[in-house]
Amino acid sequence: MNTSDKLKNILISNLQLTDLTPEDIREDEPLFGDGLGLDSLDAVELVVLLEKHFDVKIKDVSEGQKAFHTFGTLLSFIEDNQE
Amino acid sequence: MSHWSSKSIASSFQHQIFYWAIRMGKRPIAYFMLAFVVFWYTLTPKVRKRSYPYISRRFPKTNLLGKWLHAYRLNLSFGLNLVDRAALGILDDIEFTADDKDKTLISELLAKGHGVILLTAHVGSWQTAFAALDFLDRPQSVVLHRAQDDVDQQYFEHRPGGSPVSIIDPMGPLGGSLEMLDVLRRGEVLCISGDRVMGSDRNVVTVNFLDDPIAVPMSVYRLASLTGAPVVVVFSKRIHGKHIHIWLETTITVPVNLDNNTKTYTLYAQKYIRGLENFVMEHPYHYFNFFNIWNNEN
Numbered sequence: 001m002n003t004s005d006k007l008k009n010i011l012i013s014n015l016q017l018t019d020l021t022p023e024d025i026r027e028d029e030p031l032f033g034d035g036l037g038l039d040s041l042d043a044v045e046l047v048v049l050l051e052k053h054f055d056v057k058i059k060d061v062s063e064g065q066k067a068f069h070t071f072g073t074l075l076s077f078i079e080d081n082q083e
Numbered sequence: 084m085s086h087w088s089s090k091s092i093a094s095s096f097q098h099q100i101f102y103w104a105i106r107m108g109k110r111p112i113a114y115f116m117l118a119f120v121v122f123w124y125t126l127t128p129k130v131r132k133r134s135y136p137y138i139s140r141r142f143p144k145t146n147l148l149g150k151w152l153h154a155y156r157l158n159l160s161f162g163l164n165l166v167d168r169a170a171l172g173i174l175d176d177i178e179f180t181a182d183d184k185d186k187t188l189i190s191e192l193l194a195k196g197h198g199v200i201l202l203t204a205h206v207g208s209w210q211t212a213f214a215a216l217d218f219l220d221r222p223q224s225v226v227l228h229r230a231q232d233d234v235d236q237q238y239f240e241h242r243p244g245g246s247p248v249s250i251i252d253p254m255g256p257l258g259g260s261l262e263m264l265d266v267l268r269r270g271e272v273l274c275i276s277g278d279r280v281m282g283s284d285r286n287v288v289t290v291n292f293l294d295d296p297i298a299v300p301m302s303v304y305r306l307a308s309l310t311g312a313p314v315v316v317v318f319s320k321r322i323h324g325k326h327i328h329i330w331l332e333t334t335i336t337v338p339v340n341l342d343n344n345t346k347t348y349t350l351y352a353q354k355y356i357r358g359l360e361n362f363v364m365e366h367p368y369h370y371f372n373f374f375n376i377w378n379n380e381n
Contacts (some may be wrong), residue, residue, distance in 0.1 A: 014344070040260040041258075041301065041305055043257040044260045044263075045343055047261060048309055061257065062249040064261045
């Protein structure tokens with residue numbers, strides 16, 4: 001399974017997005033607000049999920065804001081920071 | 084979902100009159116003016132009725148005149164807290180007391196290295212009580228939102244040097260949540276109120292408060308489970324103009340690594356709300372949520 005599919009499945013199963021399928025999540029889909037509709041607590045969940053499933057850490061709020069903008073930016077962040 | 088605003092109902096000019104009275108050493112004048120200002124505002128239906136959802140549940144047998152009197156007392160109590168908050172910043176003449184056993188327990192929990200969540204509510208002297216945290220030997224961060232057009236000042240805004248604690252804005256980037264996580268991961272103190280939902284209602288828990296359901300944020304308990312931080316419920320109350328007492332109401336231990344299903348955290352949120360109920364039963368005029376927090380009321 002490629003990183004994109006793995007990430008989509010992780011988001012759907014761990015963030016209570018049970019009404020979505022992986023095909024529903026677009027690269028340019030905003031994660032917060034009008035896109036996937038995640039909220040601030042989900043940002044914490046994302047930090048923990050990245051550490052657990054991809055061994056990738058978010059250093060600070062600024063890095064988190066950039067990485068968590070859309071599904072595509074999150075995917076790029078993972079791919080850029082995975083060892 | 085009920086909405087609230089932190090915006091003051093009084094104008095900037097009105098606030099400045101009170102600040103001036105306090106600066107001139109005339110706090111009794113500020114209290115005297117307050118009684119009339121509160122009377123005037125309590126006559127206004129829009130202001131008066133903000134507290135009615137609470138008053139009708141806390142005092143279920145009260146009649147219309149009784150409701151007005153309860154609203155006046157509640158508004159006056161809130162006003163007194165605001166005057167004293169300003170006095171703390173301008174005159175620094177308020178004594179904070181707490182039982183040594185409560186302080187010791189919090190310090191011992193903090194020493195375990197997972198941080199501590201000091202959980203309170205919009206009651207008592209919540210906006211001033213964090214001035215009393217200097218007995219803790221770790222940095223403290225307070226989750227505090229200030230509306231852009233809000234004109235009343237926090238106590239530390241009356242003095243040079245700014246806030247003695249870090250402020251995390253829950254309406255800031257990503258709701259301040261990453262900063263909250265970092266605070267606890269560093270083993271520090273996070274102070275937060277748990278009785279209001281800010282922004283999204285996606286991650287909320289439904290609990291009973293005064294026999295009717297309300298929604299409260301799940302985030303406190305989820306953060307506790309993710310970090311191992313104990314939750315310590317603390318409340319405070321104005322005893323008189325120069326004395327605020329703080330006490331530990333209960334502690335909540337949330338097991339680590341729980342799932343993130345909202346229902347998982349109902350038990351912990353309900354324990355917090357039971358503590359809040361104890362508070363309002365004993366101190367009914369120190370509850371300061373001036374909006375309808377109950378889900379099922381039109």
